[in-house]
Amino acid sequence: MPKNNYKPRYDDTRIGYFTTQTNHMTTLDRVNYRDFINRWNLIKKDPSKNLSEPVKPIVWWIENTTPYELRDIIKEGVESWNMAFEKAGFKNAIIVKIQPDTATWEAGDIRYNVLRWTSSPNPPWGGYGPSFVNPKTGEILGADIMLEWSYITRRVYEDDLFNDFNENTLNQYCNAGKYQQIETSLGIDYIKAYDLGSEMEKELIKQSLYRLVLHEVGHTLGLNHNFKGSTLLSTEELNNKDIVNKRGVCNSVMEYPAINITKDIKNQGLFFDIKPGIYDNWAIEFGYSQFNNEEQEKIGLKKILSRSTEKNLAFANDALDMRSPGKGTDPNAMIYDLSSNPMEHSLQRINMINNILRELKEKYTKNNDTYQELYRAYRTLVYSYFNALEIVSRQIGGVHIDLSHTNQNSKVKPFESVSLENQQKAMDIISKYGFSNKVILQDDIFPFLQSQRRGFSVSEDPTIHQRILTYQNRLLNHLLHPKVLLRITNSQLYGNEYLLPNYMIDLRNSIFKEDFNSNISTVRQNLQITYIKRLIKIIDDKSKYDNISQSTAHYNLLWIKNNINTNTGNLSSRQHKDYILFLINSINNI
Ligand SMILES: [Zn+2]
Structure with a gap:
């Protein structure tokens, strides 16, 4: 460990730094962090x-x-953090050099902070930035950043999109590369669809690489993610x-x-940020001001932190x-x-994806080639479509969190429920775009969704029903999550006006109402059966759901049993409704 006069800085809940956790073992205070x-x-x-300038940059x-x-882009991306350090009183805090071809040291040498460049056949991420610190003080001693060639080529693994990818959120694990790659891919589809050249x-690729480098370097300076x-x-x-x-895209x-x-298109500004944002500048000011x-440190830090309510x-x-x-x-x-109104932005995105899909077949079918590009683009677009809906779904049962401290006279409370209006609006959007027949996106493309044969791996039938249901299940995973249902009930005691019984009826209506007495498409049948099976599990003996959630699930099953008419609709719809009744009647004592 280095012998120096390094003075640790205490963590604060309002700004996100990685921390070295220690406890004060002799204090009488109850909180001894x-x-x-x-x-x-x-x-x-x-x-x-x-x-x-710093003594040692x-x-x-x-x-x-x-x-x-790519070297200049990477260099500029890293050096743009110097703007943030100027707010903390440092000029040229970060210096970027290029490892000479004649260097006698290896890139893996921990004495050097290296922006590594690799091209792996199965890359784990597009980039990540680990660092190591003195465990007694939190002083960062060294760091590396891994950048992957696949990031530039955007060889997104479509199967990863379809199957859930491992959402590990441990401290220094960073998925930025992967997420941004998917977003960049959407950008390319957009540029192609509109012939933007x-x-x-x-x-776009340049901004995307800039942004990735900025993000990963941010981690190596000590910064956490900021998802607001x-x-x-x-x-x-x-x-x-x-x-x-x-002002930048994000803070x-x-x-x-x-x-x-x-x-x-004429109003297109930055796709991604190309310099640290206003929050980043503030965080560096807090962490590095001398x-x-x-x-003076006490007064200075207090002043910086008092801005957290902005x-x-x-x-x-x-x-x-x-x-x-x-x-x-x-x-x-x-x-x-x-956007500060993510629902509005999601709707804008859904419209954009629908527009791109209309042009897709023409733009992605090259002469004398396979349908691989079309297949890839379609799958990533459908992924982005449902992702926009997942963002909307989080409004339901949502509780906003504010981290300001007691002396800051914040206008908002630490916990505040999402308004009734916004929760109902979210339900409407999901009903219209996620659960109605609108989810059958651009069916004229279906017969062309063929991936390229490689060796003995050939493309199967495009399994449309499965694909749609997988995405709908992701929405239901939130909408019927035990924690979400319980929170809806709990938060009604401190402001939530979207009561569980009303919400659960709205949810049932979004899945059943539109075609209750008419022909039901097989895509809707698939959703309805899944929903019924989920409700049955909620009232099951082994259920982990709370009592109130169980009562409302029970009510909705009973309502369907008493109101379903098995004599309406075409043959397929009648068979389907008979099966729904069979499922409900199979529950003991209903
Ligand atoms: Zn990250």
Whole structure:
């Protein structure tokens, strides 16, 4: 461990740093946390100056295996963090050099911080940035960043999209590369669909790489994710090129945001951020500002932290995000989303995807080639379509979280339920786009969804029903999650006005009402049976659901049993309804 005068800085709940956790073992206080943030030991050369170079800057090396044409982008991306360090009083805090071909040290040498460049056949991520620290103080001693060639080629593994990917949210695990790759892919589909040209495509790839580098370097400076970063601008502001280019897309590059694609092509600003955001600047100011003495440090940090109630500095890390069903409670802390009104943005995106799908077959069918590109593009677009709906679903049962401290006179309470209006609106959107026959997206493409034969691996029938149901099940995983249903009941005691019995009737209606007495498509039949089986499980003997959730599930099963008419609709619909009755009647004592 280095012998120096490094002074640890205490962690604060309002800004996201990785921490080195220790406890104060002799204090009488009930809360005895003494957690240090992880950060580099930056000391001003001239402490009397507001802006000074550090005695020892953070030096990054670009590995000599990196393609020449990408080196400048990577260098600029890393160095743009210097803007944030200027807010903390440091000039040229980060320096980037290129590993010479004649270097006598290996890129894996821990004495060097290296931006590694690799091309793996089965890449785990598009990039990630681990670091190591002094366990006694949190001082960061070294870091590396792995960048993958697959990130540039966007060889997204479609099967990964279809199957859930492992949503491990441990401390330093970062999926930014993978998520951003999917978003970049959507951007390319958009550019192709509207014939916007290869220049724009190049610009998108450039911004995407910049953004990935910024994100991974952010981790190595000590920063956590900030999943509220995407709430900086309204949907209207995001559709304005001047505002986006001036203020940035998000408040932080530590977010996993949706790509910013505007409604009107002429107003297209940045797709992704290309410099640290307003939150990032603030976080670096908190972590790295240098003070003359302890008293000044106390006053200075308090002043910095008092700004946490500003809307532009919204923050939530991995502990709070809602990426998977049942996890988190605050819909603003969602991944892949954008705008301070994520529902509005999701609708904009759904419309955009529908427009792209209409052009898809023509744009992706090249002369004398297989249908692989069409197959890939269709699957990623359908994934993005349902992802927009998952973002919407999180409003239901949502509880916003505010982390400001007691002395900050925050206008909002630590826990505030999503408004009745927004929860009902979310239900309407899911009903219309997720559960109705609209989900059969662009059926004229179905007979062409053939992946390229490789060896003995051939494309099967496109399994449309399975695919749609898999995505609908992901929505139901949230909508009927035991934690979500329980939270709807609990939060009615502190402000939630969307009561569980009403919500559960709305949900039933979204799945049954439209075709209760007419022909039911096989896609809807599939959804209805799945829904009924889920309700039956809720009232099962082994159920883990709370009592109130069980009562309302029971009520809805009974309602269907008493109101279903097995004599309406075509043959397939009648057989289907008979089976639904059979399922409900199979429950003991109903
Ligand atoms: Zn990350």
